[in-house]
Amino acid sequence: MSIFNLKTWVHYYVALLKRLGAFRFSLLLAFAIISADSVLQMLLAYYFNDPLDISDISRSFILGLLITPWAVYFLTVVVGDLEEARQRLDGTVARLQVMLSQDQKQTRALESEIVERQKTQQLLEEHTILLRSFLNTSSDLFFHRDLKGAFVSCNKAMELVTGRSEGELIGLTPFDIYPEEYAIEVVQRDQKAQETEQEQIHEHWLNYPNGRQAFFEVRALPLYNAQHICVGVIGFGRDITERKKHQESLEKASRDKTTFISTISHELRTPLNGIVGLSRMLLDDQLSAEQRKYLKTIHMSAITLGNIFNDIVDLDKLDRRRLNLVSNHINMLDFISDLESLAFIQTEQKGLALDFEQGSILPDYIDADDTRLRQVLWNFVTNAVKFTEQGKVSIRCFCEFENANKARLCFEIEDSGIGIPEDQLEKIFAMYYQVKGNRHATGTGIGLAVSKKIVDAMGGHITVSSELGKGSTFKLCLPVVCPDKFSLAQESEAKVPELCILLVEDIALNxxxxxxxxxxxxxxxxxAENGEQALQKVEENNYQLILMDIQLPDMDGYQVTTLLREKHNQLPPIVALTANVFTDKQSFIDKGMDDALGKPLTVSSFKQMLKHFFTDDSPQSDRPPLAEKTIQEDAKEAVFDTPMLTELLAFIPRSVMLDNIALFAKMMPDYMQVLESNMVAKDKERIVSEAHKMKGAAGSVGLKRIQQLAQKVQSPDLPAWWDNIDDWVELIKGHYEQDIRDLKVWIAKQ
Known part of the structure; x- marks a missing residue:
């Protein structure tokens, strides 16, 4: 440390002042000044050889006393200021150190937050990319539209459906990419989703750019921001075409089942109709009482068996919701007599008593479906006899008139049989249900279910009461119309001419x-036993009525009718004669018939038909127009159009022909995909269009069989087109690949 370091001396001085205090420091300072001044006087006196005077010493003493207070005061003030400044500086330094420490902590926290934010942002970006990749790889549609209905974003599946990229879609509205009708529905659903804050679901066919159609289930939901403010609609669409195809296959299976039931029922009814018809005719002859009784039993048994067929047929109709009712004039005296006769036959065979009671005056005639009503009542009577071992069966009939033309007709069938447990009364009308533990329940369990459906369709209702071990009572009530006798008399007076009739039927018994x-x-x-004979006989004779069986050996009745209408400008009424009228008469009329009758022929239904066509008041305006001509296909099936191919090979090189066939083979899968999607969509116009393309392409390469099948597919005017189109398309799918291979081989050999 240098002796001349002023800073050191100052620090030393300040430290001494603080340690000794002001008073002692003043004494020390005064002593130091006096001593220093005295020493200085002595040195000067010695140097100049001047005698040292006491006054000089006194002067030094006085000077020291005078200077010391001021010096001490000055130094004290300076030291105080310096100390205060130092303390402030220390405080400032301390605060700066605290602030520095806080800044360091905040800096570290900020750095940590920045790192976390960077990680979060990176993770968010990764999730966004992952979500985007997921949406783009998904086969489901995804789209986002704003409040104005403009597209904001979408995925790849949406791009494929619309044929536009996401960039092209952004800013477009549904009106820019969809047909107007569907676009209106889309906008309305979007608005409803925003207003109700609920998901909106609908199903719709969407068209791809290549013409293929896909059936989508589209869900639209409102989209909200962080403040729960709706900012648009987000939507998802799932391709459910396969589900639609499955539904179509189920419907086709149902149609096939209907065809099967129709065929089986037709075959079973043919001998049965002979029994019913001939026994009814024999009952009109002179017979002994015993013969009449036996014949009546045969007749009623055959009719009962026919009603079993009705249960089976009605079960199929109920499955397809196509049960039809026909209103006829029912002679109540004959109806009640038939019911009593059937009940007597059944109860007599089992040794039961029959109590038949008419509780009130019945109308002479009612308008109702007599076949269905008889079927239901016979079902009740049969069950009553089946479940009664001993005792009796009671049948009561009464009528409650509302006015002269309306009434409520009721039947009660009561038995003294085994009864039904109370907890199963509500279940007996269920399909296939049979009372548990009942050894008599040997049937199928469909009779009561079908009966209830029939009665419901007729506007009536069935009630049942039962006591276990004592018997059951079934009550049927039905609203009916009672025609007045004057109108019936007028109808009976209408004279029907005797006609020359052509019966087209192939079964000898019928x-x-x-x-x-x-x-x-x-x-x-x-x-006429077949279609060819019918065509020939109509050509050679003038008939006034044609009764046309539907199922013939060479062609069906619809085809015969079509050919007749093509060849003749004027024809008599052509009436379908069928054992199974599965649909109403209008379906037969739509296929070219003028009317339809069921087998076996009944006098009442036949006369009613004749009155319609051959009396003066018959509504001629109801006669259908002549059937339109349909495309007739050559019965001979050929795979190739050999003459056309031979001519082409004379002008076109074989390699060019093979290239054309290869191009056709490449195009066919797309044709089939689009065609099948349009079939599932039931889009007749697009089916015809796609089949037309396929027909033209197949014809250009000489594939005659594929061309002919495609011709049928593109011809919706063909009879039963919808029923046959699936089979035609399956034939195309099953043949075209092999036909292409065979054609290549054939060309190579030329």
């Missing part, structure tokens, strides 16, 4: 029954 009935009514009958 011919015998129908011909006997028609001859008995005074008509002349000529018979």
């Amino acid at each position: 011919v015998v029954v129908a011909k006997a009935l028609l001859n008995k009514l005074g008509h002349q009958v000529d018979v």
Whole structure:
């Protein structure tokens, strides 16, 4: 440390002042000044050889006393200021150190937050990319539209459906990419989703740019921001075409089942109709009482068996919601007599008593479906007899009139049988249900279910009461219309002419029954056993009525009718004659018939038909127009159009032909995909269009079989087009690949 370091001396001085205090420091300072001044006087006196005077010493003493207070005061003030400044500086330094420490902590926290934010942002970006990749790889549609309906974003699937990229879609509205009708529905659903804050679901066919259609289930939901403010709509669409195809296959299976039931029922009814028809005709002859009784039993048994067929047929109709009712004039005296006769036959066979009671005056006639009503009542009577071992069966009939033309007709069938447990009364009308533990329940369990459906369709209702071990009572009430006798008399007075009739029927038993009935009514009958005979006989003779069976050996009745209408400008009424009228008469009329009758022929239904066509007041305006001509296909099936191919090979090189076939083979899968999607969509116009393309392409390469099948697919005017189109398309799918291979081989050999 240098002796001349002023800073050191100052620090030393200040430290000494603080340690000694002001008073002692003043004494020390005064002593130091006096001593220093005295020493200085002595040194000067010695140097100049001047005698040292006491006054000089006194002067030094006085000077020290005078200077010391001021010096001490000055130094004290300076030291105080310096100390205060130092303390402030220390405080400032301390605060700066605290602030520095806080800044360091904040800096570290900020750095940590920045790192976390960077990680979060990176993770968010990764999730966004992952979500985007997921949406783009998904086969489901995804889209986002704003409040104005403009697209904001979408995924790849949406781009494929619309044929536009996401960049092209942004800013467009549904009106820019969808047909107007569907665009309006989309906008309305978006608005409803925003207003109700609920998901909106709908199903719709969407068209790809290549013409393929896909059936989508589209869900639209409102989209909200962080403040729960709706900013648009987000939507998802799932391709459910396969589900639609499955539904179509189920419907086709149902149609196939219907065809099967129709065929089986037709075959079973043919001999049964002969029994019913001939026994009914024999009952009109002179018979002994015993013969009449036996014949009546045969007749009623055959009718009962026919009603079993009705249960089976009605079960199929109920599955397809196509149960139809026909209103006829029912002679109540005959109806009640038939019901009593059937009940007597059944109860007599089992040794039961029959109590038949008419509780009130019945109308002479009612308008109702007599076949259905008889079917239900016979079902009740049969069950009553089946479940009664001993005792009796009671049948009560009464009528409650609302006015002269309206009434409530009721039947009660009571038995003394085993009864039904109370907890199962509500279940007996369920399909296939049978009372548990009942050894008599040997049937199928469909009779009561079908009966209830029929009665419900007729506007009536069935009630049942039962006591276990004592019997059951079934009550049927039905609203009916009672026609007045004057109108019935007018109808009966209408004279029907005797006609020359062509009966087109291939089953000998049916011919015998129908011909006997028609001859008995005074008509002349000529018979054609197949379609070709029918065409020939109509060409050679003038008939006034044609009764046309639907199922014939060479062609069906619809095809025969179509050919007749093509060849003749004027034809008599052509009436379908079928054992199974599965649909209403309008379906037969739509296929070219003028009317339809069921087998076996009944006098009442036949006369009613004749009155419609051959009396003066028959509504001629109801006669259908002549059937339109349909495309007739050559019965001979050929795979190739050999003459056309031979001509082409004479002008076109073989390699060019093979290239054309290869191009056709490449195009066919797309044709089939688009065609099948349009079939599932039931889009007739697009089916015809795609089949037309396929037909033209197949014809250009000489694939005649594929061309002919495609021709059928593109011809919706063909009979039963919808019923056959699936089979035609399956034939195309099953043949075209092999036909292409065979054609290549054939060309290579030329």
